[in-house]
Structure formats: C-alpha cells, structure tokens
Amino acid sequence: MDDRQYLERYGPWALIAGASEGTGASFARALAEKGFKLVLVSRREAPLDALAAELKAAYGTECVTASIDLSRDDATERMLGTAHGREIGLLILNAGADPNGAMFLDGAIGSWNALALRNVMTTMHALHAFAAPMQARGRGGLILVGSGACYGGLPGIGVYAASKAFGLVLCESLWAELQPHGVDVLSYVLGRTDTPAHRELLNARGMAIPSDLANADAVARLGLERLAHGPVCNWGEADDEAKVSATSAAQRRDRIRQIAAAAAAYARGELMSAAVPADLADKFAITEQLYRYCRSVDRLDVPLGKSIFHDDATVDYGPSGFRGRGHDAIEWICAAHRQLQSHSHQVSNVIITVDGMEAGSEAYVTATLRAVREE
Ligand SMILES: NC(=O)c1ccc[n+]([C@@H]2O[C@H](COP(=O)([O-])OP(=O)(O)OC[C@H]3O[C@@H](n4cnc5c(N)ncnc54)[C@H](OP(=O)(O)O)[C@@H]3O)[C@@H](O)[C@H]2O)c1
Secondary structure (H helix, E strand, O other), rough: OHHHHHHHHOEEEEEEEOOOOOHHHHHHHHHHHOOOEEEEEEOOOOHHHHHHHHHHHOOOEEEEEEEEEOOOOOHHHHHHHOOOOOOOEEEEEEOOOOOOOOOOHHHHHHHHHHHHHHHHHHHHHHHHHHHHHHHHOOEEEEEEEEEHHOOOOOOOHHHHHHHHHHHHHHHHHHHHHHHHHHHEEEEEOOEEEEHHHHHHHHHOOOOOOOOEEHHHHHHHHHHHHHHOOEEEEEOOOOOOOOOOOOOOHHHHHHHHHHHHHHHHHHHHHOOOOHHHHHHHHHHHHHHHHHHHHHHHHHOOHHHHHHOOOOOOOOOEEOOOOOEHHHHHHHHHHHHHHHOOOEEEEEEEEEEEEEOOOEEEEEEEEEEEEEEEOOO
C-alpha cells in the first residue's frame, strides 16, 4: 500500500494517545510523512506543542494538541471533544507503560488504579467511541500498543501484564468483529524499546541501558505496516514465529478464524452440538503440537521438542529410523540435523479425528534439507 492508499484507507485524521515522546511521537512523524492530519494527546502540553511545530515545519502537517490524562474517567469524552468535527480514520492508543516497577503489595493501590483506568477502562471506552464511526464509514484502523507482558504474569508487573492481556484479547475480538466492516485492528505487542519512559524506569532502578533496545522509529513504521495484517504483531518475531509470544501471530489468527467460523455456524443452527467448538479447540491444540515439533527441529530446540511429548510417550519412525521414547527421539533428531547445512520443515494437509479422550492425526511434513556433499 503506498502512502496515498494508506491515507485513503485510514485518513484523513489520526488520533494518537500518548504522542509526546517515544513510540507515540514516532507514530506521529511517520504518519505526518504520509500526509495525515494529527490529533496529539498526552498530559504534558509543551512536548506536544513542540512536536506539532516540528511536523508543521517539516511536512505542513495540521495538528491539534490536547493535554488529557488518560487515567481519568473523562478521558475519552475529552478526546472526543478535541476530535469533534474531524474524521478520525486511525486511532493509536500508545500510552500504557507501568511507571511503578513494583511488586503488587509494595505499590499504592491508587497507582494501580490509575494504571488500570488508563490501560483498561480508557482503552475500552476509546475503542468503543472511535470505532463506531469507522464501522459506519466502512473503513479505518485501530492500533493498541501492547507488551510481551500480555502473554503471562511475572513478579513486579502484575497489574501491567493483566491490563495488556485485556488489550490483546479485546483487540483480537474486535479484529474479528470489525474486519467485515473494513476496519483493521492491531494489537501491537512490543518488546524492550528505546523510549524516554523506559530509560527513566531503568535509571530509577539503577540499571544500565541495554544496547539491544528496539528503535522507536522502526517500531512505529512496522506497526503502521502491519495494521492491515492483524490482529497481532509481535515485535521482533515473524508472523509465524513464537518466541516470547508462546503462540505466533499466525496461530492466534487461525484460532480466531476457526472458532469464529464454528460459532457463526452454530448460531445459524448448522451445528447441533455445543461440543463442536470444543472439538475445534482440541484440533487446534493438536495442530499446534505439530507446528511445535517442526519448529523445535528447525531451531534445534531440544526442550521445546521434548515439551510436546509426555514422559512415557513413544515414537516409531520405522525400522531404519528411531524407535523409543519421544524425549530420546528429539535428542536423536536434533543431533542428526546439527550435521546439516540448513533445514526447514513444513506441516500441511493435517487431518485430525477426535473421539472423546482419544485423537488421531495424519499430516504431511515437507522437509527441505541441505547437506554438504563429501567429494
Ligand atoms: N518502552 C518499552 O520498552 C516498552 C516495552 C513493551 C511495551 N511498551 C509499550 O509501548 C507503549 C509506549 O511505552 P513508553 O515506554 O513510551 O511509555 P508510556 O509512558 O506508555 O508512553 C509515553 C507516552 O504516553 C504518555 N502518557 C503516559 N501516561 C499518560 C496518561 N496517563 N495520560 C496521557 N498520556 C500519557 C506520555 O506523555 P505524558 O507524560 O506527557 O503524558 C508519552 O507521550 C506503552 O503502551 C508500553 O506499554 C513499551
């Protein structure tokens, strides 16, 4: 999609909540370059005004700025007031970091409340308010900036992680609901990124600034690019990769499609049993094990490979292959693949039958192996 098509699909105005610095300001710069007009929101007026002046000078961008605290009950109402009369085709909810960096009981309940209000309640209200006119127009985009913390809890980030999980799941649902109406939704899951807020947190904890922080401009550019390929983009991972994310963006997309199709068919009365979606979930879980198997071999990741077998599981690869425990098979396979120059395994044509607690599956595995030939 070139800049003109992008602007037609998601313009003419974008509202960025949390725009004054870091990834928020980077989104603003990237959109200004594409020709968007911008509503810039955060608490501090001075950096917003400086950004607006910079974008006007560089691109002639029309900007409106508003100082709004997203942790307050009236935040969405105030954003709507600021946007009034302007066609917001793209909403980016960027603000969302945890400035506390504390264990749950060490943090004051008031600070957790502010975090939850901003990341949960304002997120929900703003998505509801700004998505409705997009649905009516049949076009638009919603980006919620998330975090890898959404994939599970850890000490010291409980409320933050839970709020990011809320955002992820809401975005996935909205993606399925709004895509038929021409509105794209992306939960953009970031890793450690070089932003002033993140540097401040590291400094406050006396920690060194790591050299591998993601660049905020690069992060913003990729987010805009992946908006049409939601519902999830995990920074640093390809669409079909699962590293920090545990399940790849592609797997999450497939899962939503399968369950949504089953639920729609069920609602049409085509499926007589409520057990069918559960059946689909079982099939998806089995398919995921097949993917994990291939991934473990390609990455030579023995723990990942072992994780797909129960302790007492056995495998039988025929008389010339391996016969024995699943865990030992993974050691054997990874050792064999270590000798190769490169290897790639793809699963397709998966057929699964589930019968109560029993299941059987059949699949093609296409293996591309490259070895150095000894002359
Ligand atoms: N940086 C990372 O390493 C990292 C890692 C994973 C995910 N993320 C995600 O990336 C997003 C951006 O993170 P960040 O590091 O730049 O920190 P951030 O504090 O979420 O974002 C900074 C921007 O949000 C604004 N903001 C913060 N709280 C606000 C509030 N209550 N009301 C209005 N505006 C508010 C700030 O401006 P004002 O101070 O002027 O209000 C600033 O413009 C977040 O959603 C975060 O969860 C970041």
